[in-house]
Amino acid sequence: MGAECNCNCQADSSKKIDELLSQYRGNPNGLIVVLAAIQQDNGYLPKDLMIRVAEELNVPLTDVYGVATFYTAFTLRPRGRNSINLCLGTACYVKGAPEVHDAIEKELKIKAGDTTEDRRFTFDVVRCLGACGIAPVMTVNGEVHPRMTAEKVSEVLSKYE
C-alpha cells in the first residue's frame, strides 16, 4: 500500500462527497461507501479528507486508516496519469503473464504496485479480470489489451502519455 502522500496537496471535497458525508453522519457503516467516492474523485485518499471522514462518521481515525489500507481499491498516494493493470489470474498465469510482468517492470523501471517518478504510469497486478478467454490480459486506463506478450509491452505503453 505504501506510505501516505507527503506533498501537502490540498484536496477539496466535491458536492457528491459532502452529500455522502451528511447522509452517513455519525454512521460508521458508510465508511467504505464514502472512501470509495473520495478515491474515485481524487484518485487516492488525501489525508485531510480521511480526517474529516473520521470526524463526521464518528469512526476513530485509526479505523479509517485500517480500512483504507485493507482494501486494494484504496491508495494513500496519488497515482500515475495512466494506470496499468496486469492480470495474474490462473489462466493468464499459465499463458505467459509472468513474462509480460517482467517486461513491464523492465520497461518502466519500477516494481508492481509503484508509480513512475514522472507519474506517467502506475503499474498494478490484479487477480482475474474475468476475461480468461483472451488471456493474458492487460488493461491501461480500463482499455483492454488481450493476448499480451512481453514483446508487445513497449509498443502498447508508448501510446499512453
Added chain:
Amino acid sequence: MSITYQDLEEIRSKAKEKLAARLGKDPADEFKYHVLVCGGTGCHSSGCQAVADTMEKALNDEGLANSTKLIQTGCMGACQLGPVVMVYPGAYHYCNVQPEDIADIVNDHLKNDKFVERLCYRNGKGELQATMPEMDFFKKQHKIALRNCGLVDPVSLDEYVGMDGFAALSKALKEMKPQQVIDEVKNSGLRGRGGAGFPTGVKWQFMADQEADQKYVICNGDEGDPGAFMDNAVLTGDPYSVIEAMTLCGYATGASKGYAYIRLEYPLAIQNFKKALEVCREKGLLGEKILDSDFSFDIEIREGAGAFVCGEETALMASTEGKRGEPRPRPPFPAVSGLFGKPSNINNVETWANICPIVLKGADWYSGIGVGKSKGTKVFALAGMIANSGLVEVPMGTKLRDVVEEIGGGIPDGKKFKAAQTGGPSGGCIPAEHFDTSLDYENLASLGSIVGSGGLIITDEDTCMVDLAKFYLGFTQDESCGKCTPCRIGTKRMLEILNRISKGLGRDGDIELLEELAYMIKQSALCGLGQTSPNPILSTLKYYRDEYEAHIKDKTCPAGVCKIRGAKKATS
C-alpha cells in the same frame, strides 16, 4: 405504479411473442431478424462495442433498422470465439467478428438470407458448425443458471418476464406458504455453488426458524477465485434472476431487506444490477406490497473494495458494515447473528440463479438432474490450455474428459493433457489418470480436489506443477487478511519453501516440512481461505511428488518452466 399478477401475465404473453424468434419458433413480432451481440466481459475485452456500433450504423444506413432487432446481451459462453454475434432465427453463431465483417453479415444474411460461412465455427476436424445447437461447445451443455445469459437484453424487464421471469415469485406469493418454498429448495438437493457445497434449503430453514425484528438476505457477488467468472456472467447477463431469487428467499425466511455485494472489478455487473434494481422498484417488484401481496422487500447494492477474503461470508458481512473485511469465528453462524448482528442468509450468485427454476418447476425436476448427492448443474469456467475456453454449464456428474475434449475441443497444438485444476486456490488438481472422472462434489473430494466455485483450468505437458502450486500460494499469501496466525505466517513460510524449491535451492526435508505446515494450517486457520490454502500443494504433492523431487534433488524443472541456474532441461 405497482403492477399486479394480471399485469405481469399480460407483459409475459406479449414478451413471449417478441422472443419467439430466439426460442426456435417463427418470428411473431415485427422483426425479421434478431441480431445479438455478446456484451459479456470476454467479448467486451475483445472489442464487441465497436462491432455493435458498426452493426447499428449499418442497419440504419441500409434501412434495416425497422426489420432487424439489435440487442447487446450478457455472456454467451464461448469467450474464446469473441466477439460473438448471433443471428436469429436459426441461432447462427458468428465468431471473432470484427467491425469490417459486419458488411457481409448485413448483405448476405440480413438482406439475402444466406449465412456467412467464413465467420462460422469449425471444429478441430474442420467440420462446419454454423448454428449454436450444432456446435460441440454447446451440445452437451444443460443451461439452468445461465438460461437467460446471452439470450436476452440483460436490463429489459419485459424480456426477463418473457423467459418466465417473476413467475416463480408470483407463484410463491399467490399459492405457496413460506415453508413450502423452503421445502421445495431443500428437496431439490441444491447445494451452495460458491464452493462449500452446503445444502441451500437447510441454510434457509436455519434463518426461517429464528425470531427477529429484522433479517437480511445477502448475495455473495465477490467472486474472487482466479479463473472463475460465472457469477460475473449471471450478474451482468441476467441480473433479474438474482433479484427475484433473493426476493423469494426473503419471503420464505421472513426477511425484508437484501444486500447484493458485488466486487469492484466487475463494473458491468454493478451497472446492470443497479439498472435492474431501479426497474424493479419502479414496477413495484421491489418495495412495499410486492405484486399487491402483503410482502415487502428491497435490495441495496454494496460494492466491494478489492479484497479476496471478502468472499468469506463473515468477512463479507463485516465489509458490508463498512469495516475491514476480516472473518470471525463461527458459531454464531450468520443465520443466528449475521449482518448488523441480525439473522442473515447468504448465498452465492450461481446458487441464486438456480432458485427460480426450482420453485417454478419443482424439486423433483431439479433433483432428476445430476448424480448422487450432487444435484442439478454446475457452471465451470473453462480456461487455460484448451481450444474453446468459456463458460460451460453441465449436469453434475459429467465426465471431465467430455468437458475437455468434446465441449472444450481438446488441448491446442497437439499437446498432451496433464491435469485439470479445479476450485482455484482452495482446490486441487486432477491428473491425466483420472481423466474419466465424474465432476461432482463427492468424487472430486475423494480425489483431493473440490468443485469449489467452478474454476476449471486445463494444463498441458508444458505446465510445471510446482510452479502452479507456487502461483496459488502466492495468491492466498497475498490475500490473507492477517487476522489469524496460521494463515498469515503459515502461507508465508510455505511460499518461501516453494520459492526456494523452484529456484533449485530446495533442501532435503522440504517436502515433509511443506506437508507438516499444510496439515497444521488446515486444522487451525480461522476461515475457509486459510483452511483450504494448502490444498494446491497437497494435491500436487499427491500426484506429482516426482516433480518436486526433481527440483530438489536433481535441480531440474521437468517442464522447463522454473528458471534454475545451471539446470539441464530434463530429457524425460
